[in-house]
Amino acid sequence: MGSKNRITIKEVAQRAGVSIATVSRVLNNPESVTDEKRERVRGVIEQLHFNPDPAARALSNRSFKTIAVMVPNIINPVFSLIVRGIIHSLDKNNFDVLLYDTEEDFGREQQVVSGLVQKMVDGLIAVAGTGKEISFTELSKRIPVVLIDRPDNVSPVDKLSVDDREGMHTLVAHMAERGYTRIALVNGTKGNISANSRARYFQQALEEQGLPCSPEQIVYSGWTLAYGKIGLNELLSRNLNVNGIICATDIIAMGVMHAAAELGISIPGDMGVAGFDNSPLGEYVSPTLTTLQYSSIEIGKESVRAILRRFEEPGASLLKQTYSLPLIARQSTQGPASSGSVSPPGGTQEAQDPWKETDS
Amino acid sequence: MGSKNRITIKEVAQRAGVSIATVSRVLNNPESVTDEKRERVRGVIEQLHFNPDPAARALSNRSFKTIAVMVPNIINPVFSLIVRGIIHSLDKNNFDVLLYDTEEDFGREQQVVSGLVQKMVDGLIAVAGTGKEISFTELSKRIPVVLIDRPDNVSPVDKLSVDDREGMHTLVAHMAERGYTRIALVNGTKGNISANSRARYFQQALEEQGLPCSPEQIVYSGWTLAYGKIGLNELLSRNLNVNGIICATDIIAMGVMHAAAELGISIPGDMGVAGFDNSPLGEYVSPTLTTLQYSSIEIGKESVRAILRRFEEPGASLLKQTYSLPLIARQSTQGPASSGSVSPPGGTQEAQDPWKETDS
DNA sequence: GTGAAAGCGCTAACAT
DNA sequence: ATGTTAGCGCTTTCAC
Numbered sequence: 048m049g050s051k052n053r054i055t056i057k058e059v060a061q062r063a064g065v066s067i068a069t070v071s072r073v074l075n076n077p078e079s080v081t082d083e084k085r086e087r088v089r090g091v092i093e094q095l096h097f098n099p100d101p102a103a104r105a106l107s108n109r110s111f112k113t114i115a116v117m118v119p120n121i122i123n124p125v126f127s128l129i130v131r132g133i134i135h136s137l138d139k140n141n142f143d144v145l146l147y148d149t150e151e152d153f154g155r156e157q158q159v160v161s162g163l164v165q166k167m168v169d170g171l172i173a174v175a176g177t178g179k180e181i182s183f184t185e186l187s188k189r190i191p192v193v194l195i196d197r198p199d200n201v202s203p204v205d206k207l208s209v210d211d212r213e214g215m216h217t218l219v220a221h222m223a224e225r226g227y228t229r230i231a232l233v234n235g236t237k238g239n240i241s242a243n244s245r246a247r248y249f250q251q252a253l254e255e256q257g258l259p260c261s262p263e264q265i266v267y268s269g270w271t272l273a274y275g276k277i278g279l280n281e282l283l284s285r286n287l288n289v290n291g292i293i294c295a296t297d298i299i300a301m302g303v304m305h306a307a308a309e310l311g312i313s314i315p316g317d318m319g320v321a322g323f324d325n326s327p328l329g330e331y332v333s334p335t336l337t338t339l340q341y342s343s344i345e346i347g348k349e350s351v352r353a354i355l356r357r358f359e360e361p362g363a364s365l366l367k368q369t370y371s372l373p374l375i376a377r378q379s380t381q382g383p384a385s386s387g388s389v390s391p392p393g394g395t396q397e398a399q400d401p402w403k404e405t406d407s
Numbered sequence: 408m409g410s411k412n413r414i415t416i417k418e419v420a421q422r423a424g425v426s427i428a429t430v431s432r433v434l435n436n437p438e439s440v441t442d443e444k445r446e447r448v449r450g451v452i453e454q455l456h457f458n459p460d461p462a463a464r465a466l467s468n469r470s471f472k473t474i475a476v477m478v479p480n481i482i483n484p485v486f487s488l489i490v491r492g493i494i495h496s497l498d499k500n501n502f503d504v505l506l507y508d509t510e511e512d513f514g515r516e517q518q519v520v521s522g523l524v525q526k527m528v529d530g531l532i533a534v535a536g537t538g539k540e541i542s543f544t545e546l547s548k549r550i551p552v553v554l555i556d557r558p559d560n561v562s563p564v565d566k567l568s569v570d571d572r573e574g575m576h577t578l579v580a581h582m583a584e585r586g587y588t589r590i591a592l593v594n595g596t597k598g599n600i601s602a603n604s605r606a607r608y609f610q611q612a613l614e615e616q617g618l619p620c621s622p623e624q625i626v627y628s629g630w631t632l633a634y635g636k637i638g639l640n641e642l643l644s645r646n647l648n649v650n651g652i653i654c655a656t657d658i659i660a661m662g663v664m665h666a667a668a669e670l671g672i673s674i675p676g677d678m679g680v681a682g683f684d685n686s687p688l689g690e691y692v693s694p695t696l697t698t699l700q701y702s703s704i705e706i707g708k709e710s711v712r713a714i715l716r717r718f719e720e721p722g723a724s725l726l727k728q729t730y731s732l733p734l735i736a737r738q739s740t741q742g743p744a745s746s747g748s749v750s751p752p753g754g755t756q757e758a759q760d761p762w763k764e765t766d767s
Numbered sequence: 768g769t770g771a772a773a774g775c776g777c778t779a780a781c782a783t
Numbered sequence: 784a785t786g787t788t789a790g791c792g793c794t795t796t797c798a799c
Contacts, residue, residue: 432784439784
């Protein structure tokens, strides 16, 4: 493994007729060396294809220029977008990304976090997860940790998260306005903290809208496409005569819509459906999916800012930021068949080419 | 950056009343130490929360236990599935993954590859790309390199790729059988090697089926959803009276289908549409998408096998493996309106929960 | 401005 | 079985 007859700073020094210190200087502090020697050394570096050994460098520097990123499921577009945002802006700062995909497994999650202390990383960005809490307290004593959409009441670390409360209120109000008044929630995994949070605010929103509200209106299933179907079936089996479904994520919503189509349920005519996190495919399914604008890429970038800030001011006060979620009204909530379709209101926002958001 | 008052092997040694060599041994070769001392040392390690410094380790070992993975677009499910496969099986071998998302940019691609020599990685897995060639020859002298779906005639490295020829033949034959005889190809970016390859075999397949075949039947656009629409418009503007469209990827196909729906073109009635690489959402769009089974996760895992093999036998002969692509017939090619719908043939394969393929 | 030399924390060969 | 010691390749004082 690794490599063979390496060229070292020492060889470069000899060939250039200078000391290794000088070579190191032209590498890290070029101004502090005479023009002549600098060029001479650079020449040798070039011709020998010399590359400083990163491990040796790290050993001296105590820095790896690498950030670990942990996601529950790299296949979910929402997370891959966040990862893209992170990689994009980390790259500009010459950091690389060590990616951990925990496959929504709590064991893996714990394993990754506890293993991190002996990995060559300068920081960790942990995105969502299984919903069971992990303490980042210990790890955060060694390296900066930033949490994205990861409910956590114990770790003293920077946190970014969507405002579930506002989001649920927006969605419920929108559906009510469009004439869907018997609304259910198809949620993620039971026990997941995000799922709990969405459930709580869902109920709260129903109450504030004066809509019927019972625990039966919430179905817990899971976070993937296939669980959308399972969730819908469970919901239908409860005979609640629901006419609107809010889903905890767009992916779940797509699963629900697909299953509904198979059952001959017309959307939005028989049933309104809404997602939560603006997956790129939401505009490409039929009917197009009403959802909330979750700016994955931006959040990824913001998390990078947070972590870089902490490198500079390790003692800065703890960040606790929430994102609001503007409504993206599309066809899937256009109104029940009887009420006729309504044209979308203003303020709706859509990405242009969601599969290649390479802005800024 | 990094960390503060680190605990070193030296401290552990002192507290345990042994030499640093012994501590190192209990870390790497526990059997070679007396039970008593071993436990004593372990106790101290535990209580001091000691973690061996990975950089120092790497410097001695010349191994980082890290593999770089370069993809053109982490948001595309096909690539994120490959990445998942790679991470999954690399993890079992205690390797981490350094992820590079080049955002389909050739400059980034070059930059990543040339920068890799001074990164803490033991190998590279490069997945597809912009289609412009990069030589991996130099890099492969230092670390093993494995290419996935990356046409390359110059680098002496291990290669895995789909069989475009077979794939195109399968698709064209299928469409012809279903009654779509005026077939066009909506391809990826002009100049991309994969696109060229698919185009060549598309023509070849048309000829073998005795179907009309002119260069106009091929439209080059791009690899994302939005380009599907662009490609369709371009194709329609050519007035070729096409009734079947093969797309170079499923993502493009979904873009095409979406655009077709907007234009009032009925699929599969007016037009048959097929994709190429079995994106997880293919079953969830409407109509469901006919495609080829591209086993992303498996290919990812296979690439890991290849790279591990090369660690063991650096001199092993060059791998050049191609994957066949079984047909997945779905609704989007069910036959033109006039011919009535045909039930899907046997041998069709579908994943159960494509968003969470955590097998083996 | 430049060189000599002392680490950085660990592994492994060598000696006991 | 265990300790001593010499690196691994680079950065960084500290003199000159």
